[in-house]
Amino acid sequence: MCFLKSKYSWLAAPVIWLTGVLVLVALWALATPEWIVAHFDQDGCSPVELTTVGLFFCLIGFLWLVPPMPPSRKRTVLLADFSLITLIAICRELDWHKLLISASHLPGATTGTPFKLKFLMNAHNPLSDRLIVAACFVLAFGLCGATLLYYLRRLLKGLFKLHPVCWSIAFLGGTTILSQLFDRLPADLRHTFGIHLSASQHALMTALEEGEELLLPIFVILAILQAHFIYNNDPSDSISLSRHKDL
Secondary structure, three states, X not given: OOHHHOOOHHHHHHHHHHHHHHHHHHHHHHOOHHHHHHHHOOOOOOHHHHHHHHHHHHHHHHHHHOOOOOOOHHHHHHHHHHHHHHHHHHHHHHOHHXXXXXXXXXXXXXXXXXXXXXXXXXXXXXHHHHXXXXXXXXXXXXXXXXXXXXXXXXXXXXXXXXXXXXXXXXXXXXXXXXXXXXXXXXXXXXXXXXXXXXXXXXXXXXXXXXXHHHHHHHHHHHHHHHHHHHHOOOHXXXXXXXXXXXX
16 A cells, blocks of 8 residues: 555556566466466356456445545546446446347348447347447447546646556556457457467467456556545645645
């Protein structure tokens, strides 16, 4: 905790990310592809996936027990907003959103996951299903986008001022993008370039994708702690962090 109250607190997220990636690569190098799949990717039932979901659930309670902002009228609204975004992340991780739509098996209908733009654009898919997908998109992207826009100026400004919370949120966003990249890379290489990854290479992509997702709730918990120390503690508790209080 002393480190999180020091002037080097902004380095916490980079250190966690680098350590996490090194551990993931080491596990891949030492384990068999079968072991990686069994422990990282079992349709939401692997140890890594269950740990990720468990951390997201704990995160909702942690937000309210250790609020990342001082008492105010808008704190309850923002905490509810963060909790709903976390619940959306849980639904995505467990594929709960896919339970809203069942396969139509109509001629020309989209196969695979319905939560893609091509599903909305395909007139052969039932209108009711497309409306459900559109509503989910509006809720998820609207809520996340509005929250990001609300904090964007402070996030960008804070990065240059080495604000610890801004750095943790930046690594949260960057890690989310990397996770999606590792998720799509095998299929994109196969469909676009005809490149088929070996079992070992595919296992590496799996480890990096699921491992990076495991880091996401950790970054949020880190950001909450850093924000709590900055905005809810007495400035005399940490002179190094008091300079960030006005952002």
